[in-house]
Amino acid sequence: MKHNIKEVLVTYENIQAKVEEMGKEITKDYQGKDLMLVGVLKGAFMFLGDLAKNIEIPLTIDFMAVSSYGNSTESSGVVRILKDLEGGIEGKDILLVEDIIDTGLTLNYLVNNLKSRGAKSVKICTLLDKPERRLVNVEIAYKGFDIPDEFVVGYGIDFAEGYRNLKDICILKEEAYSHIL
Numbered sequence: 230m231k232h233n234i235k236e237v238l239v240t241y242e243n244i245q246a247k248v249e250e251m252g253k254e255i256t257k258d259y260q261g262k263d264l265m266l267v268g269v270l271k272g273a274f275m276f277l278g279d280l281a282k283n284i285e286i287p288l289t290i291d292f293m294a295v296s297s298y299g300n301s302t303e304s305s306g307v308v309r310i311l312k313d314l315e316g317g318i319e320g321k322d323i324l325l326v327e328d329i330i331d332t333g334l335t336l337n338y339l340v341n342n343l344k345s346r347g348a349k350s351v352k353i354c355t356l357l358d359k360p361e362r363r364l365v366n367v368e369i370a371y372k373g374f375d376i377p378d379e380f381v382v383g384y385g386i387d388f389a390e391g392y393r394n395l396k397d398i399c400i401l402k403e404e405a406y407s408h409i410l
């Protein structure tokens with residue numbers, strides 16, 4: 230697995246330090262609110278786990294699974310809901326937790342979808358942002374790191390379902406995916 234990695238972009242230690250900072254900010258901003266973290270599966274599972282541990286107010290957690298990438302490195306632009314929330318979200322303060330924003334298509338769809346269900350507020354928390362690739366504008370309330378336009382894997386993020394278990398966020402060698410481009 231490691232031989233397909235070009236370089237480590239963000240180390241596990243740097244991720245943890247940033248996640249702690251983000252947790253503190255969210256703790257401060259959501260005092261007295263009805264906070265619900267909505268993790269976007271599968272990529273956000275690891276980030277959500279670490280983030281939740283750093284938020285020191287009562288909250289609930291649910292997940293949605295959507296897919297726009299399939300097994301490709303390019304977004305198809307069509308967002309499909311594969312798993313929906315378990316219950317209603319009327320009056321709740323939703324924080325959408327994402328691993329990475331690339332074109333913005335996934336989160337643009339999800340924000341509009343959750344607002345239309347009567348949430349009191351819907352904000353975005355993302356660990357990574359690739360601003361060069363944006364196709365639709367999305368407002369990000371909490372951001373970990375801006376990253377260059379490179380295909381990354383690790384810390385929950387996959388290529389063709391692999392590499393999610395890497396502790397660091399790494400850049401994949403082009404040879405690892407060029408055969409399917």
Ligand SMILES: O=P(O)(O)OC[C@H]1O[C@H](OP(=O)(O)OP(=O)(O)O)[C@H](O)[C@@H]1O
Nearest residue numbers: 270271272297298330331332333334335
């Ligand atoms: O801003 P966008 O261009 O829409 O890309 C970002 C989305 O793409 C990835 O998910 P993917 O569809 O690969 O599913 P996964 O989380 O299961 O890997 C990633 O986890 C984000 O959800």
Ligand code: HPA
Nearest residue numbers: 331379380381382386387
């Ligand atoms: O860089 C990425 N890596 C993995 N999945 C992704 N989905 C959007 N961008 C990426």
Ligand SMILES: [Mg+2]
Nearest residue numbers: 272298387388
């Ligand atoms: Mg993926």
